[in-house]
Amino acid sequence: MPDTNSQSGLIDPQESETAKNNRFLLGTLAAGHLVNDWVAGTIWLVAPAIAASMGLGPAEVGLIIAVNGIAAGFTYVPAGIIADRTRNSGLLMLISFWWVAIGYFLSTLVPGFWLITLFLAIGVMGDAFWHPVATGILVKTMPKRRAQVLGIHAMGGSVGAEILAPVSIGVLLTYFDWQSSLQIITIPAFLMGLLFIVMGPRITSVSRQPVxxxxxxxxxxxxxxxxxxxxxxxxxxxxxxxxxxxxxxxxxxxxxxxxxxxxxxxxxxxxxxxxxxxxxxxxxxxxxxxxxxxxxxxxxxxxxxxxxxxxxxxxxxxxxxxxxxxxxxxxxxxxxxxxxxxxxxxxxxxxxxxxxxxxxxxxxxxxxxxxxxxxxxxxxxxxxxxxxxxxxxxxxxxxxxxxxxxxxxxxxxx
CATH class of the missing domain: 1.20.1250.20 (MFS general substrate transporter like domains)
Structure with a gap:
């Protein structure tokens, strides 16, 4: 029997629903990537501001940034393993927003160079945790569009880390100290964390693979x-x-x-x-x-x-x-x-x-x-x-x- 939907030009409701869900997933994850990288991307300008406020020099600036990178590096592989073992990817993403927001916010409250550096590192680990979780579910959900969806996801991060982060923190540091500036920057992460309490349950992995x-x-x-x-x-x-x-x-x-x-x-x-x-x-x-x-x-x-x-x-x-x-x-x-x-x-x-x-x-x-x-x-x-x-x-x-x-x-x- 001929496919009446195809002949009449009608769209299969199931395909339409899948396309709608994919658009939701792609848009949501690109926005989430933007927010997390927006906070983490401020480190290049926050580190010099911290050093200047304490009368420190280039060595301490380099140390803050190096510790940030090392902390992120320790997070990627465990995050990927955890993501492969769970279907509730939305919950993991929800955790990453609060991880980023709380880590960076606490760094503005603690005294001393080493505690500040520690909490900045804890915050960036939340941002690093996001990446294998989000990219993993994208390539599993849309395997025929891997390059495209990863490119769109990466674009969200680029806007956050390379445009919004340096420009916004630059404006804020003109008027406020680094603590107040970074506290304001964490607001989008807190808001996304609240939003994902509702949106997170809609995001599940299509497969659960044992490691x-x-x-x-x-x-x-x-x-x-x-x-x-x-x-x-x-x-x-x-x-x-x-x-x-x-x-x-x-x-x-x-x-x-x-x-x-x-x-x-x-x-x-x-x-x-x-x-x-x-x-x-x-x-x-x-x-x-x-x-x-x-x-x-x-x-x-x-x-x-x-x-x-x-x-x-x-x-x-x-x-x-x-x-x-x-x-x-x-x-x-x-x-x-x-x-x-x-x-x-x-x-x-x-x-x-x-x-x-x-x-x-x-x-x-x-x-x-x-x-x-x-x-x-x-x-x-x-x-x-x-x-x-x-x-x-x-x-x-x-x-x-x-x-x-x-x-x-x-x-x-x-």
């Missing part, structure tokens, strides 16, 4: 091979370069060039937005020509521009070098993630959990190193970014040579 020890061990063993260790080294050095560059940027703009907090926040946001805008284009290019050429060329130019930022003290040459270096390092990140997933060739979620842990956990030490050398001279922090970047190329070339020798054409095709 097998042997599968996790198998995924981990890939990274203990020669190729895996070279990839880990490259990713760590790449992110150390990015963290070194970003962590000292607001401080340099405010101390060396006597810029206001607001003006420095706008320039900081512009650096990140430019790189984010180029991510789809450089990603598409890498799909056509392979991963190696875009990664090597981008990191090479970021090395040159980071060195320029270290060399020039005049504002315009310094900013050209800084913006170009930060934009290139931001733009190349998706290609590095893709290369890491292709290296493993399976267990994508576990692989990404490991990759994010390496990038944000170990790579965050770049902020600490930059802060320590920044105590001598802030220009040295940008020179360290160049050094980290060039050594990441060395590791990747070693990985590329190993792949060619052992005939792995898929991952590192030129």
């Amino acid at each position: 097998r020890k042997e599968k996790f061990t198998q995924a981990l063993q890939v990274w203990l091979t020669h190729r895996g260790l070279m990839m880990v080294g490259m990713m760590v050095l790449y992110n150390m370069s990015l963290f070194a560059l970003l962590s000292m940027t607001p401080l340099t703009l405010q101390q060396r060039y006597e810029m206001s907090v607001f003006n420095s926040s706008v320039l900081f946001a512009a650096m990140l937005v430019i790189g984010t805008m180029f991510q789809p284009f450089i990603g598409k290019l890498s799909d056509m020509v392979g991963r190696s050429q875009p990664i090597i060329i981008t990191l090479l130019f970021s090395t040159v521009f980071s060195a320029c930022a270290a060399w020039f003290e005049e504002f315009i040459p310094f900013m050209i070098g800084l913006i170009c270096a930060a934009s290139l390092l931001t733009a190349v990140r998706p290609i590095i993630l893709a290369a890491a997933v292709e290296l493993s060739e399976e267990s994508e979620s576990t692989t990404l959990g490991i990759v994010f842990s390496v990038l944000d956990g170990v790579g965050a030490l770049g902020a600490l190193v930059a802060g320590l050398v920044g105590e001598i001279e802030l220009a040295l922090a940008f020179l360290m970014a160049a050094v980290f970047s060039i050594f990441s190329i060395v590791f990747y070339l070693a990985l590329h040579a190993s792949s060619k020798k052992r005939k792995y054409p898929v991952v590192f095709d030129d």
Whole structure:
């Protein structure tokens, strides 16, 4: 019997309901990502404000940011394992909002540098917890649209972390101290936490997968091979370069060039937005020509521009070098993630959990190193970014040579 719905142009009610639910899920998770990353993304400007209020220097700024990254790195893999073992993903997301809001809010109430740093780290762990939970349910619910839905979810985070966070905290720090400013920034997370009490129960995972020890061990063993260790080294050095560059940027703009907090926040946001805008284009290019050429060329130019930022003290040459270096390092990140997933060739979620842990956990030490050398001279922090970047190329070339020798054409095709 012919399908009367198809012939008459009517839409299947079940398909219509599924599409409606998918739109709800995608919009809700993109908004949630925006809110959590909005709070967490303020750290680049809050850390210098904390240090200034206590009479501290670049080393303490780098330490706050490094501890933040390490705390986030410890969270990704456990969060992914928990997400795979539960169907009630909405509850996990609800927890993440309150985790972020309470952690950051308490950091404004406690005394002393170390307690503040501790509670900021607790807050960012809530933000890190969100990512594997949200991305996991998206790819499970819409498996045929994985790239699209992950892109939309990432866009929400980019708006929060790279536009709203620096600009809003820059405005608030112009009028309030860092404690009041951060308390105001947590309001959207508290509101989303209240909203998810109602919306959370509607979000459930389509499958519940037991976590097998042997599968996790198998995924981990890939990274203990020669190729895996070279990839880990490259990713760590790449992110150390990015963290070194970003962590000292607001401080340099405010101390060396006597810029206001607001003006420095706008320039900081512009650096990140430019790189984010180029991510789809450089990603598409890498799909056509392979991963190696875009990664090597981008990191090479970021090395040159980071060195320029270290060399020039005049504002315009310094900013050209800084913006170009930060934009290139931001733009190349998706290609590095893709290369890491292709290296493993399976267990994508576990692989990404490991990759994010390496990038944000170990790579965050770049902020600490930059802060320590920044105590001598802030220009040295940008020179360290160049050094980290060039050594990441060395590791990747070693990985590329190993792949060619052992005939792995898929991952590192030129």
